Amino acid sequence: ARRIVLAARPQGEPKETDFRSETFTLGEPEPGQVLLESLYLSLDPYMRGRMSDAKSYAPSVALGQTIVGEVVARVLASAAPGYAVGDLVLAHAGWTTHALMDAKGLVKIDPATAPLETRLGVLGMPGFTAYAGLREIGRPRAGETVVVAAASGPVGSLVGQLAKRDGARAVGIAGGADKCAYVKKELGFDAVIDHRRDDMAQALAAACPDGIDVYFENVGGAVWEAVFPLLNAFARVPVCGLIADYNGTSAPSGDLTVPGLMRGVLTKRLTLRGFINYDLEFYREDFLREVGAGLRDGTIRHTEDISVGLDSAPQAFMGMLKGRNFGKVLVRLAQ
Ligand code: NDP
Structure with missing residues (x-):
């Protein structure tokens, strides 16, 4: 072996x-x-x-x-x-x-x-992470705007597709033209932004004219900095991953300070909650039933x-x- x-x-x-x-x-x-x-x-x-x-x-x-x-x-x-x-x-x-x-x-x-x-x-750990984090913390409602990065990956792709099923608008963030095309055309997101473009923050603001109600945090870094000012009152942020920092050798930096973050949490009454998939094991049956059915009838893509x-x-x-x-x-x- x-x-x-x-x-x-x-x-x-x-x-x-x-x-x-x-x-x-x-x-x-x-x-x-x-x-x-x-x-x-x-x-x-x-x-x-x-x-x-x-x-x-x-x-x-x-x-x-x-x-x-x-x-x-x-x-x-x-x-x-x-x-x-x-x-x-x-x-x-x-x-x-x-x-x-x-x-x-x-x-x-x-x-x-x-x-x-x-x-x-999609039917394993990453899919379950998307499902449980969105159901427990994100809780999108019809008409709301849901943003997720790493949108072509197994977590992000399901977050957006589930948000659509809940009647929300799904806005994806992905790296490069091919992934962006896939997220929009194959996965059916309403809009997609390439995070490699220089004007990513402006493009995101333009794609979210009514602000952001749910930001499913997969990456941190510059994407989070662009999202934060767009969060609406009572927005929910399931903090799932911070991949932009995983290879970092020094403390992550950015313009958003801790006091600035805390002021936003208070004045906009934000919910930021970290989770690890196995904390939410009680969603397992619902997940397998709902996503399993979506895979069988072809309405969930992966x-x-x-x-x-x-x-x-x-x-x-x-x-x-x-x-x-x-x-x-x-x-x-x-x-
Ligand atoms: P993916 O298959 O989507 O792969 C990671 C992707 O992250 C890359 O393809 C890349 O996509 C994107 N990425 C990397 N660096 C950056 C950056 N600096 N800015 C923006 N995007 C970046 O991964 P998964 O779907 O498996 O996981 C997504 C996230 O969910 C990760 O952060 C992971 O750690 C987290 N996770 C958390 C779990 C939990 O229980 N809390 C469980 C499972 C996953 P692109 O080219 O589009 O930029």
Whole structure:
């Protein structure tokens, strides 16, 4: 079997030498365990945080340890009741081709109900994040304006599509002409702004003539600075991610000061609330029902960016942090 371990803690942008590919051997499953072969590995922005030793909501990956991650896997051997050879599961196996895992933490999946690659994207953790953050904190109403960045990615693309289903106006922010065209034409957002243009803040203001009622925060940085003055009274801001800062080596900077932010929170009666998807697990059933139905009838669109082979993972991961991905980033490890 092969795995990728953390060779060094990235300083700023991760580089090839921060990762190391290793071969290793696995024994037979102990009672309660299964032997898994990974089919797809999910690459997600949160992994950048785990590569750092800064204090966060989850422990860091130790140097020399397999990098964390979720996979869709097939059971190759089982010593666990209820699991048979050939079963398909979701597992937190990490960046590895094979793993011995306790059956307790696994979730069985039925390939007949949804394509496997959606289980790590629109119907998996990122999709659930969009759904739960929007339902719990954003709560868009008909006629309101909802803004989201990283709008072609698995979180942002679903945020906008769900906002549309609620009767709100969806305004996306994405990097580059191709992603912008996809967000508008394929995903059906009402407007889209390229955050790479110099006049992004003016363009955003023009695209939000009635201000912003819900800003689903995926990126921070210059986008947040452009959004903040446009927030309406009683606006809601689910704080989901701050990817613009993940590779930062110094404290994030910007024109908006903490007192300026606090003044806005008070005078506009804003709700800013951070969340991690698993805080909101009680939305799981509603999410699977509603988004599952949207996938089956084709009204919810999604796209995946799939590279092949475990050794493609570091490049694919580094590219995602810079916006080189187009859709949910997956690595195909086996058929
Ligand atoms: P994506 O697949 O959308 O990939 C990240 C995207 O971020 C890039 O493609 C790029 O898109 C965009 N981006 C990177 N840097 C910047 C920047 N400086 N300004 C604007 N956009 C930038 O990622 P996901 O959909 O998986 O995740 C989106 C966000 O949600 C991340 O911040 C992630 O950490 C967060 N998240 C939070 C969870 C939680 O539980 N709180 C769970 C899952 C995700 P583009 O080219 O369009 O700029």
